[in-house]
Amino acid sequence: MRDALVSGVPLNLELDFVYITPRLFVDNHSLFERHAYEIKRHALSNRYMVLHNHETRPQLFATLIGLTDHLGSESLRLFAQYSRLHEAQVTTEASVPHLRLALDKYKLPGPVRLGAFVSNQWEFDTGWITWDFEN
Amino acid sequence: MGFRELVKKASGPLPVITVCTALLFALAFLTIQSLGDDNAGRTQLYVMIVGSVGIAVLIIFLITNGYALYRQYARNEIGSKLTVKFVAIFLCLTLIPFSLVYYFSIQFLNKGVDSWFDVRIEQAVEDSLLLSKTALEGIKEEITGDVETYASNLGKSLGGSELLKTLDEIRELEDYSEVSLYTDTGQIIAFSSADAETMLPDTPGEQVFSELRLNQTHTLLEPISESAQQFRVVAPIQSNELGRQFYGLQVIKLLPLRYATLASSVEAANQQYAEIVFARGPLKVSLILTLSLVSLASLLFSLLAAVYLSKRLAAPIANLAAGTQRIAEGEYGTILPVVSSDELGILTDSFNDMSQKIHQAQRVAAHSQAETETQKGYLEAVLTNLSSGVLAFDDEKCLQMNNSAAIDILGLDPSGIVGKSALMLAKQAPHTKNFFKVIDEGIDSGQRNWQKELTLLGEHGRQMLLIRGTLLDSSTANFPSNEDSLGLFSTATHDNYVIVFDDVTGLIQAQRDAAWGEVARRLAHEIKNPLTPIQLSAERIKQKFTGKVGPELEDTLERSTRTIVQQVESMKEMVNAFSTYAQPVRAQLSPLDANQLLSDVIELHASVLSDIDVKLKLDPQLPSIKANATALRQVINNLVINASHALEGVKGASLLIQTSVANNVAGQYIDILVADNGPGVPVEIRDSLFDPYVSSKAKGSGLGLAIVKRIVEEHSGSVAARDSKLGGCEFHIRLPVNAMQTYRGNRAQNAVQSDSTDTGQN
Numbered sequence: 001m002r003d004a005l006v007s008g009v010p011l012n013l014e015l016d017f018v019y020i021t022p023r024l025f026v027d028n029h030s031l032f033e034r035h036a037y038e039i040k041r042h043a044l045s046n047r048y049m050v051l052h053n054h055e056t057r058p059q060l061f062a063t064l065i066g067l068t069d070h071l072g073s074e075s076l077r078l079f080a081q082y083s084r085l086h087e088a089q090v091t092t093e094a095s096v097p098h099l100r101l102a103l104d105k106y107k108l109p110g111p112v113r114l115g116a117f118v119s120n121q122w123e124f125d126t127g128w129i130t131w132d133f134e135n
Numbered sequence: 136m137g138f139r140e141l142v143k144k145a146s147g148p149l150p151v152i153t154v155c156t157a158l159l160f161a162l163a164f165l166t167i168q169s170l171g172d173d174n175a176g177r178t179q180l181y182v183m184i185v186g187s188v189g190i191a192v193l194i195i196f197l198i199t200n201g202y203a204l205y206r207q208y209a210r211n212e213i214g215s216k217l218t219v220k221f222v223a224i225f226l227c228l229t230l231i232p233f234s235l236v237y238y239f240s241i242q243f244l245n246k247g248v249d250s251w252f253d254v255r256i257e258q259a260v261e262d263s264l265l266l267s268k269t270a271l272e273g274i275k276e277e278i279t280g281d282v283e284t285y286a287s288n289l290g291k292s293l294g295g296s297e298l299l300k301t302l303d304e305i306r307e308l309e310d311y312s313e314v315s316l317y318t319d320t321g322q323i324i325a326f327s328s329a330d331a332e333t334m335l336p337d338t339p340g341e342q343v344f345s346e347l348r349l350n351q352t353h354t355l356l357e358p359i360s361e362s363a364q365q366f367r368v369v370a371p372i373q374s375n376e377l378g379r380q381f382y383g384l385q386v387i388k389l390l391p392l393r394y395a396t397l398a399s400s401v402e403a404a405n406q407q408y409a410e411i412v413f414a415r416g417p418l419k420v421s422l423i424l425t426l427s428l429v430s431l432a433s434l435l436f437s438l439l440a441a442v443y444l445s446k447r448l449a450a451p452i453a454n455l456a457a458g459t460q461r462i463a464e465g466e467y468g469t470i471l472p473v474v475s476s477d478e479l480g481i482l483t484d485s486f487n488d489m490s491q492k493i494h495q496a497q498r499v500a501a502h503s504q505a506e507t508e509t510q511k512g513y514l515e516a517v518l519t520n521l522s523s524g525v526l527a528f529d530d531e532k533c534l535q536m537n538n539s540a541a542i543d544i545l546g547l548d549p550s551g552i553v554g555k556s557a558l559m560l561a562k563q564a565p566h567t568k569n570f571f572k573v574i575d576e577g578i579d580s581g582q583r584n585w586q587k588e589l590t591l592l593g594e595h596g597r598q599m600l601l602i603r604g605t606l607l608d609s610s611t612a613n614f615p616s617n618e619d620s621l622g623l624f625s626t627a628t629h630d631n632y633v634i635v636f637d638d639v640t641g642l643i644q645a646q647r648d649a650a651w652g653e654v655a656r657r658l659a660h661e662i663k664n665p666l667t668p669i670q671l672s673a674e675r676i677k678q679k680f681t682g683k684v685g686p687e688l689e690d691t692l693e694r695s696t697r698t699i700v701q702q703v704e705s706m707k708e709m710v711n712a713f714s715t716y717a718q719p720v721r722a723q724l725s726p727l728d729a730n731q732l733l734s735d736v737i738e739l740h741a742s743v744l745s746d747i748d749v750k751l752k753l754d755p756q757l758p759s760i761k762a763n764a765t766a767l768r769q770v771i772n773n774l775v776i777n778a779s780h781a782l783e784g785v786k787g788a789s790l791l792i793q794t795s796v797a798n799n800v801a802g803q804y805i806d807i808l809v810a811d812n813g814p815g816v817p818v819e820i821r822d823s824l825f826d827p828y829v830s831s832k833a834k835g836s837g838l839g840l841a842i843v844k845r846i847v848e849e850h851s852g853s854v855a856a857r858d859s860k861l862g863g864c865e866f867h868i869r870l871p872v873n874a875m876q877t878y879r880g881n882r883a884q885n886a887v888q889s890d891s892t893d894t895g896q897n
Contacts, residue, residue: 003413004413007409007410007412008405008408008409008410008413009409009410009413009414010406010410040406042358042402043264043402043405043406043409044264044267044268044356044358044364045355045356045357045358045364047355047357049358056359056360056361057359057360058358060355060357060358062342109410109414110414111414111417111418111421111422112413112414113180113421114183114420114421114424115417115420115421117180117183
């Protein structure tokens with residue numbers, strides 16, 4: 001993935017905020033918010049760009065670390081914001097807010113897609129993560 | 136519908152063609168998607184899954200069809216071998232061009248994809264990017280120099296009241312989109328924007344202030360949209376104020392449209408080319424994978440088509456073969472469906488016509504066979520119930536058939552006699568040697584009809600046989616065989632001989648008995664009646680003249696009358712004996728212990744046999760027989776008396792009386808043997824020993840053995856005389872345990888049986 005990004009291949013990430021309610025066999029996922037991020041490298045400025053929800057003006061980062069730090073802090077911020085925002089809408093006490101950041105393989109370039117579906121090198125998924133701010 | 140039928144229907148041509156068509160479309164779409172770069176990624180995944188499932192279904196179809204064909208081949212089903220041959224041919228025709236096309240397609244694909252990434256193109260893209268960077272670098276240096284100059288100038292007039300105005304003048308003079316001044320903590324001191332609606336400046340990030348602290352100017356080309364870029368230049372202004380390290384002058388200048396458009400174009404082209412270069416490997420893999428899937432689908436489709444076409448081509452031929460086999464197995468009248476109008480259809484039509492004709496012919500033949508079977512059954516019934524013996528010989532004098540009467544009369548072992556020659560049959564049963572010799576001579580004589588009489592001395596005693604032979608032409612010879620008694624008649628193509636013979640012993644004996652009976656009756660009537668008056672007259676003469684004549688005459692009278700009386704008595708005895716012989720035994724049969732009877736008779740004659748060494752060898756296992764005890768006692772009496780007479784004057788006289796059990800095919804018998812070491816029977820009377828008035832004794836009546844024979848035969852038995860191992864004569868009596876056990880043709884014995892049916896015999 002890193003090589004692809006450095007080579008100029010844009011990557012699309014999805015940030016999902018859901019409430020998960022445990023059930024007998026399959027947990028219920030109630031999707032509340034979704035953010036899309038497009039990451040790509042700007043060759044003329046030699047910077048990494050992040051486009052949030054198809055905004056026209058990107059954010060620029062000199063390094064990938066800076067970019068990932070930004071995504072992490074942004075995710076945490078959104079989780080805290082949405083947890084407070086949607087708390088009133090959740091009626092079940094068992095429902096727990098979760099956040100996941102994952103690569104959207106379907107938006108990869110056509111030739112890369114088939115390989116991405118079967119290769120572990122294209123696996124980028126944080127899984128469902130939750131934080132307990134009170135504790 | 137069962138699972139097997141469901142699978143069979145699902146594996147039919149229509150579902151397979153549908154799956155293959157859908158699969159080919161899906162794979163074509165997959166190929167387009169692999170080359171394209173649109174946003175239909177999810178559809179591409181679904182299509183790939185559908186394609187894989189389709190190929191899996193095709194493989195399952197192929198496996199099920201192949202397995203079904205293998206099972207048919209293993210079971211040697213009709214048409215399977217031909218189908219396999221067709222499949223093999225189609226396979227060869229498909230695989231060779233397919234392999235060539237696939238190989239060259241892979242080669243072309245590799246070369247083709249590589250050709251897209253020409254070194255010159257890559258160099259041109261890189262050069263264009265470098266050129267753009269160089270051009271922008273010049274602009275950036277120019278702007279940076281200007282901003283640093285303005286920053287230096289501003290540093291001298293920071294404390295003045297004309298700062299905002301100065302910023303406006305700089306912005307307007309240099310056509311900047313925004314000019315702003317910040318403290319070292321990032322606070323805005325003043326800013327000037329070309330956009331009047333802008334309330335706040337575009338503040339630089341913390342990273343920029345870090346550079347300013349190092350007294351470095353920050354310059355950066357920033358993309359602000361897909362087709363617009365701006366330069367952000369932030370220059371430090373050294374401060375002499377206490378507690379303030381520096382100020383920062385930020386200038387934002389939009390890249391001119393002409394440059395911006397070119398820069399965006401170069402950036403986009405570079406990005407696309409970079410993507411393609413990165414996707415070079417995956418693209419080749421995707422295309423090869425797609426090509427392989429398409430090829431595999433095509434190959435599977437070809438194989439399935441080969442199987443279906445082979446089955447379709449072989450089906451009419453297999454039907455014909457199956458129909459032929461059914462006819463060969465006797466299932467005539469088989470009609471095959473005519474499914475086409477080509478040569479195979481004409482052949483099937485001809486086959487149906489032939490099958491119908493064979494069926495009609497078979498029905499006619501079956502009808503004829505049924506009639507023949509009926510006639511054969513009738514003939515067999517006649518032969519079986521015929522009292523005459525019937526033998527059929529072929530031209531090599533081998534026995535072809537016989538009836539049961541022939542076996543009974545000749546006393547043959549019925550097993551395995553059919554097919555044997557007359558000579559072999561004679562060796563098998565020596566007592567029939569003369570019989571088969573007569574047949575042999577009769578056949579050799581070549582006469583169409585011949586007749587002979589023969590006397591056999593067999594197990595049943597002396598038998599008189601009347602033999603008639605007939606030559607049958609090959610055209611009329613048609614006999615059932617004993618070996619195939621329920622099958623078709625064996626139609627002979629050569630001459631056959633039919634021998635019919637009757638045991639006339641009983642008949643002759645009956646005639647003889649009738650003659651003797653008539654003689655006895657006449658003797659009793661003509662001779663016995665006058666004897667009493669003669670005797671009475673003689674006694675009256677003697678009584679009347681006794682004492683009235685002289686002594687000499689009286690002596691003569693006495694001797695004469697005594698002689699007359701004695702002779703009359705003798706004649707009476709003779710007539711009585713004759714009468715006894717002639718009178719048939721109306722026996723009331725009852726269980727009899729033969730051993731006990733023999734012991735009683737020997738005991739009765741103990742005084743007569745006092746000088747003879749009598750040996751009794753009586754079988755303790757001897758079963759009881761059904762017999763007339765009085766008649767049998769007379770038989771034993773006669774034989775013992777005969778023996779005692781024969782042993783008179785014989786030194787070391789010995790008499791052996793022996794009993795034993797005898798079994799043969801006709802049933803169970805007992806044997807009674809009376810043997811002595813006397814002088815034996817003269818040769819000249821041996822053949823007529825049991826005839827009346829045949830005797831070797833001077834005083835014998837000649838009726839004793841005749842009575843023995845008559846009584847024994849009337850008990851369904853037989854008696855024979857032969858030389859004894861003791862040196863004299865031996866009489867062998869064989870009596871059935873059950874009097875019903877009789878050999879055929881003995882009419883006298885049948886009469887005895889008829890009389891005894893009310894005694895509960897079987």
